[in-house]
Amino acid sequence: MASVVKGFSLLGVDGYVVEVETKTIDSQPMISIVGLGDTAIKEAKERLEAVLNHGDYHFPKMKIVINLAPSDLKKAGTHFDLAMAVGLLMESGQIRPKEIQKYGFIGELSLNAKLRSCVGVLPMVMAAKESGIKNIIVSKENIQEASLVQGMNIFGFSALKEVADFLEGKKEYEIPLELTPKHQEQHLYGLDFNEVQGQDAMIEYIVVAAAGGHNLLMIGAPGCGKSMIAKRIPTVLPSMMEAESLEVTKIYSVAGLLRKRGYLIEDRPFRAPHHNASTNSLIGGGNNALPGEISLSHNGVLFLDEIAEFNKKTLEALRQPMEDRRVTISRVRYTNTYPANFMLVAAMNPCPCGHYGSDRCQCSDYEVIKYRQKISGPILDRMDIQKYVQPVDFLQLSEHTSGRSSAELRERVEFARDIQKTRYASMEAINCNAQMTPSLIKEYCELEADGTKLLRLAYDRFQYSARTFHKFLKVGRTFADMEGSEKIRKKDIAAALMARDLDKEQAGMLVL
Template identity: 70%
Template sequence: MASIVKSFAISGVDGYLVDVETKTIEGMPLIVIVGLGDTAVKEARERVEAALRDGQFNFPEMKIVINLAPSDLKKSGSHFDLPIALGLLLETEQLDIKRWKDFGCIGELSLNARLRNCTGVLPMVIAAKKAGIKNIIVPRESIHEASLVKGINVVGFNTLREVVEFLEGEGDYNIQPEANFTAPEESIYPVDFKEVQGQEAMIEYIVVAAAGGHNLLMIGTPGCGKSMIAKRIPTILPSMTEEEALETTKIYSVAGLLKGKGHLIMDRPFRAPHHNASTNALIGGGNDANPGEISLAHNGVLFLDEIAEFSKKTLDALRQPMEDQQVTISRVKYNNTYPASFMLVAAMNPCPCGYYGKSKCRCTDYEVIKYRQRLSGPILDRMDIQKYVQPVNFIDLSSDFSGKSSQELRERVESARSIQKNRFKKITGVNNNGQMGHALIKEYCQLEEEGQRLLQLAYDRFAYSARTFHKYLKVARTFADMAGSAKIRKKDVAAALMARDLEKEGASMMVL
């Protein structure tokens, strides 16, 4: 009868149970690993043999067949080394388990039988808990990350010999206590909005964008403060909930980017890829269908500086994830779905030279039109707020006056977010106004009569698309939330109409 040791594999950002079955058969000495494992799994043969011999265990001179079940799902990673080694010891009766008859294990083996950390520990431990496994063995380096999951016993070891001695009941071991989720009272950032001078009107729209989770496009001349403002947006976003922190940490664990071992990612991500980033780097992909920047920005901010310099094909690839809040990466070997609920913040110049409308600008009308056409209509449609950022005058720059701090602005954002949290508490996957679908817009974006007439006038004059119309309603809903109003008032509609400068310049001034 084959020995079975439970382990786990990763699909997207979620783990699933894998039974590592080991059987020895009379025949020429050989190790065969089946079950659709990748190269790292196949190479476990040499690592396991070297580790067993170095650990003073007997390596059987027989044919060894190892099956990773379910066998029809592709598996990757070096973390199957430990369960393969334990399965082989069980099969050859070199291991007599007296402690923890039911357990799961993950870990890479070095050639001298030491356990090494591996990627994806957190989602695999979550999968263990969902599968009803109460105990799990991990490398000591991974113990703090694994302990983030509540309700499961976690032990960590440095060597294969220590694992065997533990399972055979030799000596005592203190179970790693569960890590407690404690949201920070105040995140410490090296930047603050009080450093931004002369942009009070723009900051009001930044606060609205943060409060409603709206996508934002800033247009302005070089040096007017677009990047400076964007880098400070995370300082006013509300703290992540435990669920959001766990989701974000899972993604970084799978991507191998989890730097703070044993800690959930508490600060909202801020990703700012360069404009020469490929489509695969931004959306996700590669041979193993890895997560891209949009997934690494999940629950945070994706900042595209100089967005017009990005490849048009790359930008258009954002359209579906921005609507669905997830992305499916399909490759020959892998088909993974990653979450991608992010706030898109973009910045661009008004023309190729950046000084459109000023005496130093030498761009022709054709060059300006060609430059702006790098952003397709569907992408502009998905930008809830499009605002010009005006240059700062000398008086504001030379003044000692400081604007509102990030903490003050954050309090306003959190106040509006608390209203939205209560509004959507019974709706899965919707946390802010920017995530509302058609049905929720119908239910929660009720206009007062004067506001209805104002929006009707603008709609008839400029023939907005249905998406643009809904964007106006969602932004107006956030303006109303900022003021604590149950209904959307005329002033909220007017403010929303003034939020899309690039698409309809002068539209809001006409209706007013």
């Protein structure tokens, strides 16, 4: 009978249990690892031979077959080393562990039989908990990351010999002195909105965008403060709940981007890829279909500076994730689905030279239209708020007065978010107004009579799409929430209509 040890693998950002089956056969000495493993798994046979010939163990001079079940799912990584080594020691009779099925194993082995840390430990331990496996053996470097999952018994070791002695009951487990309760990893950058001068009107729309989770496009001349404002948006977003923090930390663990293993990411992500980013780096992909920037900004902000300079094909790939709040990456043998619930903030110049509307601009109408057509209508349609950022007057800059602080603005955002949290408490995956479905819009976006009339006039004049019409209702709902109003008032609809500067300009000014 084959020896069976519990290991784990990843499918997207979720883990699942893998049974590592080991069987020795009287035949010509060789080792075969089956079960759709990648190159790193195939190379494990060389590591296993070196490890078992090191120290107190020996490598069996027989034919060895190791199967990673389920065998129809592609697997990747070096974290199967420990499970395969334990299974081979059991099968060859070199160790006789007690209650082996109660344990799960995650760890890479060095040629000197030392345990090394791995990426993706957090989602694998979460999968173990869901499967009823309460005892997990990892390397010492991964103890804190694995301990983020509550209700689990995590055992950390530095060598294979220590693991074997513990499983056989020869040695009691000693809890490391450095192991401490759950930590929080801080990402904030020491930025504050009180450093932004002369942009009070724009900041009001920033607060509304943050309160409702709305996508935002800022258009303005170079140096007017677009990037400065965007980088401070995370400072006014509400704190993440524990479930959201675990989700974000899980994504970063899979991507191998945790700065400190075992530290829970508490602050909302802020990602700002350069405009030469490829489609795969933005959406996700590559040989192992890793998460892209839109997934790394899950529950946070994705900032696309100079959005008109991005490859048009890359921008178009954002359309479906912006609607679905997730992205599916398909390969020949498998499909990975990653969460992508992000707030898109973009900035661009109004024309190629950046000074449209002033005497300094020499761009023709054709050049302006051609430049703006780099961003397609469907992408613009998905931007809830499109606002011009006006240059700051010299006198305002020279006064050196502080604007409203991020803490003050954050209080207003959290007030509106608390209303939304109560409103959508019974709904899964709905946290803010921007995520409302058409049925929720009908239920919660009740207009006063004057507001309905105003929205009808705007709709008749500009011929908005159904999506844009719903965007107005969502933004209007957020304006109403900012003041605790149950119904959407006329002034809320007026403010929502004022949030679409590009729509109005394209309808009236840029017609050749």
